[in-house]
Structure formats: C-alpha cells, structure tokens
Amino acid sequence: MHRARKRFGQNFLHDAGIIDRIVGSIAPKPGQHMVEIGPGRGALTEPLLEATGGELDVVELDRDLIPILKTQFFRHENLRIHEADALTFDFNTLVTDDRPLRLVGNLPYNISTPLMFHLLDYSDHIHDMHFMLQKEVVQRLCAAPGDNAYGRLGIMIQYYCEARYLFTVPPGAFAPPPKVESAIVRLNPRTTIEYPADDPDKLAVVVRTAFNQRRKTLRNNLKPLMSAEAIESLGLNPGERAENLSIRDFVMLANHLSRTESSA
Structure with a gap:
C-alpha cells in the first residue's frame, strides 16, 4: 500500500459516498475530455473512466504512484498518464481537438492557490474545473464584497471564472484524515469578461x-x-x-x- 507523503501534501480520498457525490456534481459524459490532477490511488479515476468510456488524462507528480495506476487500470488503453508537476505542466499539450478540457482534482493544500493561477493561463481551453480544496480556500474563492473571506484570491479568480461552493467534505473522508475540513468548488471560465481590464x-x-x-x-x-x-x-x-x-x-x-x- 502506498503511504501518503507529507511533502506532496497527500490525503487520499476513500469515502464511497463522497466519491459518488463528487462524480455526480461533475457529471462526466462519454466523449468529453476529462483531465484529473493528482489521481493518487485512483479513487476518482475509476468512476471517471467508467463515465467517459475509458478516456482520461491524469497528471501525477509522485513517481511511485505511476506503476500502481498503470497496473490498476491496465485495461484502459485510453488512460494517458503524465508524470509531471501540475504547477509547471503545459496543459495546452492535452488539447488535440476542439473539445474543451474538464479538469478535476483533489488538490494538495500547499499548492492549490499557485496551481489555480497557473491554470488561468489555459482558461481559453477549459470548460470547467471541479476541485477539492481546503474549505477556507473555497470560501475565499467564492466570497463576495464585504465577506471576511473576500480578498485577492477570490477577486482574481472571479474576474476570470464563475465560482460556486458545492459542498463540504469532512476529514474522515480521507486517509490520513487532514486537520481541516475540505470543500468542492466549481469554476467555469467566463466566455466574456463582464468588466474587462485594459491590462x-x-x-x-x-x-x-x-x-x-x-x-x-x-x-x-x-x-x-x-x-x-x-x-x-x-x-x-x-x-x-x-x-x-x-x-x-x-x-x-x-x-x-x-x-x-x-x-x-
């Protein structure tokens, strides 16, 4: 069994009810171009593969997890595993046709903010993003003026995306359980910026x-x-x-x- 590594901020999702609820919120369909960031032990990978008809790109940094994923999903010829750091990965390389990307991920808390800013560079090719993040971060992403959580992160993300808080995930849904609550956020890149900045x-x-x-x-x-x-x-x-x-x-x-x- 692969042990979670602190340096990668790993907390593996295992609660079947939460997994079903996440996949239900994403509602993946056959033919859609799904991309999973940080698949870990494959808790979301399996239902995503089933829903898309076996096609999926995953980006995983932990090289020890790569052979585990390859063995676990060896029957899926259209599972493409990219051993890479999502913070520096060029997501444009995944765009091979006119299908927009649908991104999914249980993101390590220590990289979630810089990763989202990195992904904004590819927003023209992204239909939506569903991420599991620290609850406090999701509150900041979705905050409105006057809220205590309102600040730089929420403003810059909401400039480019519509942000929606979906639901809270308790620590017990993970192994090992984190010390904080998590939450699921949906980000839809805007096709038109409502109030465009000159720069x-x-x-x-x-x-x-x-x-x-x-x-x-x-x-x-x-x-x-x-x-x-x-x-x-x-x-x-x-x-x-x-x-x-x-x-x-x-x-x-x-x-x-x-x-x-x-x-x-």
Missing part, C-alpha cells in the same frame, strides 16, 4: 496593493499607485477598505492606472 497585470497589482494591509483604507494602501483625488474621481470613497469594493471597482482603478501610466 490584467495592472489589475493584479492594484488588487494586491489594495489588500496589502487589510485594515487600512484605499487612500493609504493605494498611495504608491494613485492619489486620493484620483480614487475619488472614479466615484469611489478613498476612506473605504478594499474588502468592500466590487470587481468592477477594482477594474476601474486598474484602468485608471493603465491610462495614467500610458499618457505619462
């Missing part, structure tokens, strides 16, 4: 700077980027905190910064 990199800078010291106001946090008068000229209150601004507000700030710098 998404500038948006990231503004959001990061605005939340640099969470309890401080926009006037103080954004001082290195723009004046209080500039903030006010956009119809925003410089005395407001970043946690109360909408994504549209942040886009206005970012576009103002882009246009000011380009005209300087």
